[in-house]
Amino acid sequence: MKIAIVEDDINMRKSLEIAMSTLKEYEIKSFKNAKDALKALDDSFDLVITDINMPGMDGIEFVKKLGGRYEVIIMTGNATLQRAIESIHLGVKDFLLKPFDVETLIKAIERESKVQKVLKKSSKSSIKSSEDFLGSSSALESVLALARRAAKTDATVLLLGESGVGKELFAKYIHKNSPRASKPFIAINMAAIPENLIESELFGFVKGAFTDAYADKPGQFELANGGTIFLDEIGEMPYHLQAKLLRVLQEREVRRLGSDKSIKIDVRIVSATNANLLTKIKNGEFREDLYYRLNTIPLNIPPLRKRKEEILQIAGKILQQKCQEYGLEQKEFSDDAKEMLQAYEWPGNIRELISVVERAAILSQGKEIISEDLFLESRGVKREKNSIQEMEKALIAEVLDSCNGDIQESAKILGMSKTALNKKIKQYNLGV
Structure with missing residues (x-):
């Protein structure tokens, strides 16, 4: 290694x-x-x-x-x-x-x-656990109901939510429940494409448009014709290309890089972000006219900590899938492990939960996964902690103890001023 x-x-x-x-x-x-x-x-x-x-x-x-x-x-x-x-x-x-x-x-x-x-x-034909919703809750059902209504129209949808809540899964759900379900669904992550390649990736290019353009190539908008294109992390789209996307929305046509010919397209656009686009507009990083074009139907996806009843449902299904995928004996969570899964805040949401369960399935000994197999303590959480404030309190107490109550040294380690640390000590009644 x-x-x-x-x-x-x-x-x-x-x-x-x-x-x-x-x-x-x-x-x-x-x-x-x-x-x-x-x-x-x-x-x-x-x-x-x-x-x-x-x-x-x-x-x-x-x-x-x-x-x-x-x-x-x-x-x-x-x-x-x-x-x-x-x-x-x-x-x-x-x-x-x-x-x-x-x-x-x-x-x-x-x-x-x-x-x-x-x-x-493990087998190359791995189970795609992200293809379906793995849990059920009133909060999730409320969002899905709105998604189904949005799917029946061709209106643009803007998916809002923290990283890891499953925004692409919601985009696929909208596509599958729309009249376009039999047509292509293409997902593009704006943050994953180098800035100098985004334009040619989205809109295509013609032969000779740039040094390595040896032949014409259609862009993702053309390939998605008749279906749905999902623009993830839309807030990361370079400002100078936003006008071109706005033109696609207004004119329903694209122009390949290096060409003066417009190509008509019929595409439904679903976009997503975990950024505050209104703040980006104020900072001159995102076009206001594009924002309103994309935001016809906003869909707010709640984080996993607001959907607590889904945690054990998702964890159980993922555990079963991963054991099958990796040829492991079927396992289950101990009561202790279930308690810890429920208590943790899941800042990385469903993506983090899947990762934690996958590692536990591989690393645990025997048929039962215990709390220690989850390794959540290394992420700053103890089993009894159920809020960010309690996690912060535990961290401060641990640092103070390791520094023998030295405020100046503790503040330095915690990355805060002595004044701020003293306020926290008073707030949490830590008494040094």
Whole structure:
């Protein structure tokens, strides 16, 4: 297993290199900053371990740049809850608070190694657990009812909600319940396409339009003709291309890059975002006229923490599917594990829940998954915690204890001022 360690603190970096050099099964390559790591990372690497707070490009931005190509473990000395949530949104599996012993990190690596081995052995025809809604709740049914009504029309729909709530699944649901169901459904993630390729990807190009344009190529709008095109992360669309999308909505035609000929299309547009588009409009990052064109029918998808009754339903179905997919014996959750699943806030929503259950299915011993198999404590949650405030209180108490009540040192680790920390201590009645 080849591992990249990204850590700006030379003492920490060298300590990790020395400690892990004795482990022959791991090939370690370390980098002093994220930019150096990005230049060197290739397909031979299996895992990236990175600090968060680094000069230049920080760990969160670094993970975004990795684009999901590698599994990531984050380590930091000032793990605020918000930073943990940011990393979870990006698919980070483990979040380690410094100082930690090497054994803790090695165990995290061993867990990841075991998961990767099982995934590589699993059938290529994997079960697509995201194709159907896996749970049921009054909150979900309310949104689905509105989606069904919207599906009967050709009006544009704007799906709003946090990362991981399943916006593409809702877009597919609208398509399947529409008169266009037998026609193509094409999904495009604006955040996943390099900015210089978005225009040609969406609208196509003609031969000679640019250096590598050796033949005409239709864009995704043409390919979706008669059906539905789903524009995910619409808030990330470059401003200069938004006018071209507006023209598609108004004129129902596209023009390939390098051509002066317009092509008529018949496409239903569903878009989605987890950003505040009104704020982007105020900041000059998103066109107001385009916003109103896309927002004919807004659909607000509630986060998983507002749909608590779905958690165990989804977890149970995913567990059954993953055991079948990876050739594991069928397993079930202990009462303790169920309690922890229900108590956790799920900042990464359904995407995070699927990831946690998948790892637990692979890593657990025997037929029963216990709370320890979920590894949710590494994400800053204890079983009895049921709110963000309680999670924050626990984190502050832990740091204060490790610093023997030293306010200045604790504030530094937590990344807040002494005044702010004193207010939190008073608020949570921690009494140092």
